[in-house]
């Protein structure tokens with residue numbers, strides 16, 4: 001199933017480009033729904049295009065939910081998101097095959113626009129599903145191509161009528177590739193995800209004065225480019241000062257006028273700060289702000305900070321992670337309790353029900369890349385952990 005799904009949206013580089021509510025997204029959704037129907041699942045589509053497929057339980061109660069997303073970044077890999085959805089389907093296939101009934105229903109979710117490449121914010125479908133953003137507001141989102149999500153969802157036939165809150169899960173467990181190198185380096189089978197890093201995205205605008213690179217003595221310069229370099233250089237010191245899980249990245253710098261013989265008059269740059277502790281993240285933000293204040297004075301430039309995104313760390317449910325640990329022990333799999341460095345739909349679901357995540361190793365820690373790879377054995381291990389976790393959650397008296 002993973003291989004078949006990966007053919008949809010395949011680009012020249014061998015990667016997959018399947019942006020939210022695009023033609024490729026529609027084709028992938030249609031295929032997954034066809035597979036869901038083969039398993040006799042009842043299909044619901046909600047306002048924002050989330051697909052929720054339900055397998056009945058003995059009791060008509062809140063379902064145990066699993067799922068993920070099938071949209072991708074530009075030229076992404078075949079496992080990110082798709083693995084969680086298709087492993088959920090594989091779990092249901094297995095239950096059907098062995099004619100196993102569960103006390104509670106099981107729901108399999110495919111969330112809209114997790115990657116946030118075409119429309120912002122990312123994890124949009126799960127955020128709307130969890131009541132954190134109104135569907136009407138999310139649907140007004142304008143894409144990087146100028147499209148409006150609402151029109152695109154209608155066009156591909158995925159603006160459904162299930163209302164937000166009509167289907168609340170009793171618990172949510174998401175299986176995902178790690179997208180980092182830790183499990184592979186430590187030689188472990190499974191990651192039991194206890195929490196998810198908080199994120200602070202800032203845009204920094206430095207305004208100095210563009211001037212002649214030959215005639216302007218250093219002491220008379222208001223060099224926004226030099227200041228930007230000092231900020232980037234400071235980030236590793238910032239991480240050492242805060243300690244713990246703190247990481248900081250400058251991923252984007254735009255110089256103006258960006259020519260060889262002019263002192264840069266303006267720089268727009270971004271900073272991404274992450275920490276699994278809210279206290280640590282706040283500390284990092286404070287340190288960065290005071291550094292920028294001092295720098296502005298020293299370099300005689302103006303520094304403006306725009307907060308683009310601020311998400312608090314998410315703590316997953318302790319009982320859920322204990323169940324996953326128990327399942328690993330029973331199956332004889334080695335595991336590590338860990339923090340997720342990436343955002344996932346599960347962090348949104350944690351707002352409305354007990355939630356946890358299961359990770360499997362990513363070869364070389366690579367993802368969002370055509371070379372993303374997880375071995376067949378790891379794929380199977382993760383699916384077995386998901387199967388046993390769902391069995392425990394859905395049978396529970």
Ligand SMILES: [Zn+2]
Nearest residue numbers: 069080081114
């Ligand atoms: Zn993902």
